[in-house]
Amino acid sequence: MTAGMSQTRMRLRLRGRLLGAMAVATAWSIGFVGAAPSAVAADVQADQWYLKPMQAEEMWKTTTGAGITVAVIDTGINPSTPSLKGQVLKGLDATGAEGDETDDYTGHGTTMAELIAGTGKGGGLKGLAPGAKIIPMRVADTDFQNSHSVNAYDSADSIRAAADSDAQIISMSFGSEFKMDREIEAVKYAQGKGKLFFAAVGNEAKKGNAPIYPAAYPEVVGVGAADKQGKVSDTSQYGNIVDIAAPGDDVPFWCDEKFERYCRGDGGTSAATAITSASAALVWSAHPDWTANQVLNVLFDTASRDWEKGTLSKYLGHGLIRPSMNILKGKGDPGAPDVSPLTNEKTSGSAGSAAPSASASSQPDKKNKAEDATMAGSSTKKDGDSQLGLIIGGVAVVLVLGAGAFALVRKRRTA
Numbered sequence: 001m002t003a004g005m006s007q008t009r010m011r012l013r014l015r016g017r018l019l020g021a022m023a024v025a026t027a028w029s030i031g032f033v034g035a036a037p038s039a040v041a042a043d044v045q046a047d048q049w050y051l052k053p054m055q056a057e058e059m060w061k062t063t064t065g066a067g068i069t070v071a072v073i074d075t076g077i078n079p080s081t082p083s084l085k086g087q088v089l090k091g092l093d094a095t096g097a098e099g100d101e102t103d104d105y106t107g108h109g110t111t112m113a114e115l116i117a118g119t120g121k122g123g124g125l126k127g128l129a130p131g132a133k134i135i136p137m138r139v140a141d142t143d144f145q146n147s148h149s150v151n152a153y154d155s156a157d158s159i160r161a162a163a164d165s166d167a168q169i170i171s172m173s174f175g176s177e178f179k180m181d182r183e184i185e186a187v188k189y190a191q192g193k194g195k196l197f198f199a200a201v202g203n204e205a206k207k208g209n210a211p212i213y214p215a216a217y218p219e220v221v222g223v224g225a226a227d228k229q230g231k232v233s234d235t236s237q238y239g240n241i242v243d244i245a246a247p248g249d250d251v252p253f254w255c256d257e258k259f260e261r262y263c264r265g266d267g268g269t270s271a272a273t274a275i276t277s278a279s280a281a282l283v284w285s286a287h288p289d290w291t292a293n294q295v296l297n298v299l300f301d302t303a304s305r306d307w308e309k310g311t312l313s314k315y316l317g318h319g320l321i322r323p324s325m326n327i328l329k330g331k332g333d334p335g336a337p338d339v340s341p342l343t344n345e346k347t348s349g350s351a352g353s354a355a356p357s358a359s360a361s362s363q364p365d366k367k368n369k370a371e372d373a374t375m376a377g378s379s380t381k382k383d384g385d386s387q388l389g390l391i392i393g394g395v396a397v398v399l400v401l402g403a404g405a406f407a408l409v410r411k412r413r414t415a
Contacts, residue, residue: 043252044262048126049228050247050275055324056128062327065129065281067288070116071162071195072274073155073172074109075144076101077136078259082122083114084134091136091165094158095144096151101136105144107254108270109136112173115251115267115274116281125252125262128278131285135167139174156182159197159214163190168284168292170197171277172220173270175212184217191219192348196284196292198223198277200269201237209239216241218343221296224316225249225272232315236269243317244303246279248272279323286327290334297341298332299323 051057069089079088079102091101104110111125113134120126137158140150151157155174162170163186170190190197199215201222215222222241225233225248233249236242251267267274276299284295301309303319312318326332340347 043264044125045120045123047250047252047264049250051126051128054128054247054322055328056126059282059324059327060130063282063286064131065117065127065278065285066131068129068131068169068281068285069133069135069165069167070129070169070171070277070281071135071137071165071167072109072113072116073137073139073158073162073170073174074104074112075106075141076104076109076138077113077134078102078104078107078110079136081110081114081118081124081254081259083118083120083124083126084110085119085121087117087119087132088113088134088136091138092158092161093138094151094154094161095138095140095148096154097140097144097148099138101138103138105257106141107256107259108173109138110259111253111267112171112270112274114254115271116171116278128275129281129285132278132281135162135165137162141174153182155214156180156186159183159186159190163193163195168194168196169277169280170195171273172198172214173200173273175200175202175215177210177212179213183214187214187217187219194292196280196295197221198273198280200273201241203233203235203237203266203268205233205235205237209237211239211241212237221276222317223269223273223276225267225269226320227266230320233266233268235266236272236315238315240312240314242312242314244276244299244319244321245316246272246276246321248275276321279321282323283326283332287334291337293340293347294334294337297335298326300341302326302332 071091076093076099077088077091078084088102093099093101099105113136114125114127116127117129117132117134118125118127119130139154139158140148144150159170187197197214197220199220199222201215201224202212203225214220221243224236224238224242224245226245227233227249232245236245236248248268248271249266251271252262252264253267253271255261255263280295280299283298284290287295299321300318302322302325304322305313305316305319307313335341338346
């Protein structure tokens with residue numbers, strides 16, 4: 001991914017399932033041009049606006065995510081940035097191309113890893129779960145695919161490898177509107193292994209609303225984005241693909257693969273997915289005997305919303321994520337360890353840190369009903385201008401259910 005000057009949106013990393021797919025241009029934000037490293041670092045951490053309202057400092061007194069490992073399926077992860085030194089474990093390069101999983105060809109994967117488990121050392125990005133560890137899984141986006149000979153099944157292979165790893169959580173800010181049998185099998189395999197799988201729903205809201213995979217698979221939790229003012233991003237995909245929302249807009253990121261500077265801009269649903277994965281790591285670290293079903297159920301149960309519990313907004317799913325409600329206040333019903341929080345069906349998978357996850361998209365009838373329901377901040381585009389008061393970790397913010405959609409062709413990119 002390259003640095004651009006005309007837009008401020010970190011796009012969903014897109015990759016063709018079949019080789020030869022048309023490339024999609026991606027845009028980054030204006031960078032901290034000419035700033036000294038210390039000045040850049042200070043600006044980066046100051047721009048992590050969501051940490052304070054999410055009560056990160058307070059949560060870190062109780063848990064930092066220690067004992068939890070997150071597999072990040074992305075463009076690779078550079079383990080040598082100040083914020084990631086000592087945080088990155090051995091992973092997999094599934095591309096089959098030159099380099100390995102530590103060769104991040106855009107900087108996107110490294111940003112996701114820092115948002116999850118960055119220590120903030122050297123003034124870099126602070127992860128919401130700085131005690132967690134990262135397993136990098138490198139896959140190819142459209143541009144990389146078009147310029148290299150790559151493994152066409154890298155996504156499926158990465159998911160399967162993540163399922164076989166020690167990671168409890170899988171975080172994937174990649175997507176395509178096309179299903180792939182081998183990927184479907186890998187996702188189900190990960191569910192059977194008890195992994196909690198989060199994926200970005202995408203940011204092309206104004207260009208269509210095709211379901212995005214893997215976020216739309218029944219076993220994957222689709223994550224939408226909210227902006228700095230607490231509004232749902234008008235570019236974040238909506239519909240039954242969305243299970244939960246998290247801060248994503250106006251999140252700084254590495255500008256490119258050279259790792260010379262961070263850029264200001266919108267992390268979108270990519271950043272939201274990383275922050276959601278980190279939230280899950282905090283909750284799971286505080287309750288290591290819980291299963292993935294229980295962690296997910298608590299995240300859904302404590303999400304901020306002002307509509308009836310159990311019904312879903314097609315923009316926010318269960319609402320805006322609030323791990324502090326559990327970490328600091330002990331709220332949230334974990335439910336049965338072997339029952340999906342959305343389908344109410346038994347799930348396979350080992351106990352504790354290896355129980356299966358679930359997605360609201362696995363229950364289309366329930367989601368369709370939720371989409372048609374009348375609630376504060378209607379899911380219609382017209383009503384998207386109405387204000388919905390939500391609270392992140394006890395700090396009141398305003399959330400607007402703005403309309404959005406996300407159309408993709410057979411390519412993959414970051415959210």
